[in-house]
Amino acid sequence: MTKRYLDYLDQLEAEAIHIMREVAGQFQKPALLFSGGKDSITLVRLAEKAFRPGKFPFPLVHIDTGHNFPEAIKYRDELAEKLGEKLVVRHVEDTIKKQNLSEPVGRYASRNGLQTYTLLETIEEFGFDCCIGGARRDEEKARAKERIFSVRDEFGQWDPKRQRPELWNIYNGRIAQGENVRAFPISNWTELDVWNYIKRENITLPNIYFTHERECLVRDGKLMATSDFIYREPEDEVVTRKVRFRTVGDMTCTAAVESVAYDIDSVIAEILDSKISERGATRIDDKLTETAMEDRKKGGYF
Amino acid sequence: MDILRFITAGSVDDGKSTLIGRLLFDTKQIYLDQLEAIESSGRVNEDGEMDLSLLTDGLKAEREQGITIDVAYKYFTTPKRKFIIADAPGHIQYTRNMVTGASNSNLSIILVDARNGVQEQTRRHSIISSLLGIPHLVICINKMDLVGFDESVYNQIVEDYKQFSKKLTSKDITFIPVSALKGDNIVDRSTAMPWYDGPSLLEHLEQVPVSQDFNLEDSRFPVQYVIRPHTHEHHDYRGYAGKVISGIYRKGDKVVVLPSGQTSTIKSVELGGKELEEAFAPQSVVLQLEDDVDISRGDVIVKQEEELDVTKEFEALVCWMNAKALKPGAKLLLRHNSTETRAVIREIQYKVDVNTLDRIEDVDQVQLNDICRVQVRTATPLLVDPYLKNRSNGGFILIDETSFTTVGAGMVAIVSHESELNYMI
Ligand SMILES: Nc1nc2c(ncn2[C@@H]2O[C@H](COP(=O)(O)OP(=O)(O)OP(=O)(O)O)[C@@H](O)[C@H]2O)c(=O)[nH]1
Ligand SMILES: [Mg+2]
Numbered sequence: 001m002t003k004r005y006l007d008y009l010d011q012l013e014a015e016a017i018h019i020m021r022e023v024a025g026q027f028q029k030p031a032l033l034f035s036g037g038k039d040s041i042t043l044v045r046l047a048e049k050a051f052r053p054g055k056f057p058f059p060l061v062h063i064d065t066g067h068n069f070p071e072a073i074k075y076r077d078e079l080a081e082k083l084g085e086k087l088v089v090r091h092v093e094d095t096i097k098k099q100n101l102s103e104p105v106g107r108y109a110s111r112n113g114l115q116t117y118t119l120l121e122t123i124e125e126f127g128f129d130c131c132i133g134g135a136r137r138d139e140e141k142a143r144a145k146e147r148i149f150s151v152r153d154e155f156g157q158w159d160p161k162r163q164r165p166e167l168w169n170i171y172n173g174r175i176a177q178g179e180n181v182r183a184f185p186i187s188n189w190t191e192l193d194v195w196n197y198i199k200r201e202n203i204t205l206p207n208i209y210f211t212h213e214r215e216c217l218v219r220d221g222k223l224m225a226t227s228d229f230i231y232r233e234p235e236d237e238v239v240t241r242k243v244r245f246r247t248v249g250d251m252t253c254t255a256a257v258e259s260v261a262y263d264i265d266s267v268i269a270e271i272l273d274s275k276i277s278e279r280g281a282t283r284i285d286d287k288l289t290e291t292a293m294e295d296r297k298k299g300g301y302f
Numbered sequence: 303m304d305i306l307r308f309i310t311a312g313s314v315d316d317g318k319s320t321l322i323g324r325l326l327f328d329t330k331q332i333y334l335d336q337l338e339a340i341e342s343s344g345r346v347n348e349d350g351e352m353d354l355s356l357l358t359d360g361l362k363a364e365r366e367q368g369i370t371i372d373v374a375y376k377y378f379t380t381p382k383r384k385f386i387i388a389d390a391p392g393h394i395q396y397t398r399n400m401v402t403g404a405s406n407s408n409l410s411i412i413l414v415d416a417r418n419g420v421q422e423q424t425r426r427h428s429i430i431s432s433l434l435g436i437p438h439l440v441i442c443i444n445k446m447d448l449v450g451f452d453e454s455v456y457n458q459i460v461e462d463y464k465q466f467s468k469k470l471t472s473k474d475i476t477f478i479p480v481s482a483l484k485g486d487n488i489v490d491r492s493t494a495m496p497w498y499d500g501p502s503l504l505e506h507l508e509q510v511p512v513s514q515d516f517n518l519e520d521s522r523f524p525v526q527y528v529i530r531p532h533t534h535e536h537h538d539y540r541g542y543a544g545k546v547i548s549g550i551y552r553k554g555d556k557v558v559v560l561p562s563g564q565t566s567t568i569k570s571v572e573l574g575g576k577e578l579e580e581a582f583a584p585q586s587v588v589l590q591l592e593d594d595v596d597i598s599r600g601d602v603i604v605k606q607e608e609e610l611d612v613t614k615e616f617e618a619l620v621c622w623m624n625a626k627a628l629k630p631g632a633k634l635l636l637r638h639n640s641t642e643t644r645a646v647i648r649e650i651q652y653k654v655d656v657n658t659l660d661r662i663e664d665v666d667q668v669q670l671n672d673i674c675r676v677q678v679r680t681a682t683p684l685l686v687d688p689y690l691k692n693r694s695n696g697g698f699i700l701i702d703e704t705s706f707t708t709v710g711a712g713m714v715a716i717v718s719h720e721s722e723l724n725y726m727i
Contacts, residue, residue, distance in 0.1 A: 002518045002519070002550070003518075004516070004518060004550070004582045004583075005304070006304075006582075006584065006585065007303065007304075008303045008304060008305045008384045010585070011304075011305055011584065012305075013586075014545065014584050014585050014586040015584075015586075017545075017586035018526070018545045018586045021526040021527045021543050021544070021545075021586070022526060022640070024526070024527045025526045025527050025599045025640060048574060048575075049573060049574035049586075050543065050586070051527075051529060051543070052529075052574055052575040053529070053531045053533075053535075053536045053539060053541075053575050054529040054530060054531045054539075054541070055531065057527075137375040137376075137377070138376075138377050140360075141357075141358075141360025141361075141374070142360050142361065144358070144360055144374045144375050144376065145360055145361060145372050145373065145374050145375075147402075160361050160363075160371075160372060161363065161371065161372075163372060163399075164707050164708045165398040165399070165401060165402045165623050165699075165708045165711065166402050166405075166708070167401065167402060167405040167697060167699050167708070167711045168405045168406060168694070168697045169406070169545075169694075170637055170638070170639065170697065170698070170699050172637060172699060172701055172706070172707075172708045174635070174701055174706035175706060176705075176706060187375070188375065188377070188386055190377045190379075192379070193384075274333070275333060275334045276333050276334055276335050277333035277335055277336055294360070294361060294362055
């Protein structure tokens with residue numbers, strides 16, 4: 001009997017490429033949500049694999065909270081330039097002004113939640129019918145439940161009780177007027193799979209993913225990079241540590257981890273050894289309630 | 303390293319979610335913060351055992367009711383394999399979610415509560431697993447701690463199950479006595495059941511063969527997207543992007559494009575702009591052809607020596623997943639790989655009794671969660687294979703024309719004149 005062997009990373013890659021091409025084939029106006037983090041950087045590499053030597057059939061869209069790591073923003077702009085692909089940036093700042101929203105205040109103040117408003121505005125502005133995102137099911141227990149093609153109503157809301165059945169690798173992208181779809185090509189990848197892929201593909205990441213000295217606030221046992229945006233009390237302890245970031249999101253809700261990992265191999269070794277999950281180590285926003293992610297998704301979040 | 307995708311199924315409360323929690327816990331794939339979250343939820347029983355089902359029951363409604371509503375996907379790796387787990391709900395009303403999880407699985411773990419034995423849902427999930435062509439079944443007789451780890455209880459259930467499973471198409475069936483709660487025979491072999499000398503569940507999962515689960519014989523390449531760069535460098539470039547859902551493709555292969563029947567030769571096989579020697583299932587690649595043929599999304603590229611027919615008529619088994627009943631004459635959208643077409647259910651031939659696998663004839667409608675055999679006619683011709691011959695080209699979904707929700711999962715049984723395969727029901 002004929003035999004062939006496809007390594008697990010190749011299998012995951014093949015599945016992700018297939019999903020991206022289904023988005024391209026089924027939708028009129030798709031977009032790829034790009035945050036500058038490693039998962040969306042991985043998505044971009046997969047898009048190259050799916051569509052080169054052609055152009056991407058979608059722009060890269062970044063919803064900028066205005067509180068991002070400057071390194072990530074620089075990386076974003078350089079990448080779009082190098083790829084020759086269209087980049088759309090929309091600012092939470094502008095939504096706050098336009099919709100007269102109140103800026104979150106207090107100890108856990110973060111614009112992360114406000115991104116939803118800007119995202120919905122952007123979807124409406126361009127008429128996007130499908131947004132590709134880099135969410136993974138291993139990240140969080142509500143994400144573990146979401147379909148690869150996740151239908152959202154016109155308010156972007158996810159209804160976990162009304163998810164469509166999703167059979168084999170046949171994705172149903174049919175939607176009614178006003179609805180849109182979030183598509184997640186790397187649903188079945190774990191944090192470690194992403195790192196192994198980055199290694200295999202020789203992808204350069206923003207340097208904040210590797211060890212560097214940084215001034216941080218100690219908040220609830222977590223290290224938060226100091227910046228003009230983070231809420232600070234006089235008694236807050238400020239330390240300088242060797243850190244890196246396991247996820248790169250908004251500076252006000254993404255914590256650093258102490259680390260001396262200086263390259264991909266040492267990061268992989270560190271993750272293999274880690275006793276804390278990616279989000280557990282780095283996200284302030286999930287900790288607030290038991291079902292914080294589900295609640296945000298129901299409200300239209302990525 | 304390869305990947306094994308499996309599902310846990312079986313009746314309500316038989317311990318599916320707990321079993322997955324235990325697998326993850328005993329292979330040390332649970333992070334401290336996740337354990338703390340379970341501990342702080344206060345769900346610990348009188349023996350101080352944590353409610354491990356909370357690891358997969360992530361939705362608010364699930365945690366409140368203590369049941370699984372929708373499939374949760376979990377991941378773990380051992381030095382031997384990467385595992386993708388789908389934790390399915392046991393309740394009958396959520397059967398469609400179980401079908402969702404089962405459709406991509408290569409192995410199905412069916413749990414049976416040792417106190418209750420084989421139930422209707424045990425049979426229903428076994429039948430669905432078998433219909434979906436899942437090659438390997440593992441029957442875990444769970445909660446052995448509640449029957450004093452009694453061998454005779456186990457033997458009786460194995461006997462009952464074998465009696466029922468004779469009619470299933472899945473032939474590789476393994477039985478393991480376990481306690482998901484206590485961890486017996488999950489990762490480590492149990493000391494409480496010296497009478498059982500088989501492998502633990504994890505040992506079994508690590509050694510089940512998966513490589514031959516991909517069909518490399520029948521070449522099927524549905525085109526998803528056409529790449530036309532329109533640049534100076536790639537002025538005349540035209541690449542057909544898709545996934546090899548079965549078979550192997552090489553440069554120089556003579557091919558036919560269906561349904562049009564045009565022929566050509568493969569000029570190159572590419573991935574990410576680089577040429578490959580060959581592409582095989584389940585790779586996603588780009589094919590370039592020697593000739594300028596008219597190809598668009600939905601067309602299928604096959605090798606010439608296979609000379610296939612496309613058809614507008616076939617018979618199929620359907621799991622109906624909509625609250626609104628299915629009736630003969632129903633018009634629906636049908637999606638098969640990258641093709642979407644309108645379809646009509648011309649006839650409902652029979653319904654399957656999920657307890658006995660008997661046919662129930664003369665039915666005039668099919669309800670939510672029923673399994674039936676129907677005759678389908680499509681508006682455009684399709685290249686379909688019988689599902690059991692080629693799992694990746696025999697499945698299709700049915701979509702409601704107004705709500706656009708997915709209402710049925712179909713598996714082709716017979717294509718027009720072709721003789722019936724070894725279908726059990
Ligand atoms: N004593 C004992 N109890 C168990 C065992 N396995 C599961 N249970 C208990 O059985 C109950 C149901 O377990 P779950 O894992 O939620 O069952 P399930 O099959 O996932 O249920 P659904 O997904 O809602 O169909 C829980 O209270 C478990 O603690 C076992 O091996 N022994
Ligand atoms: Mg469960």
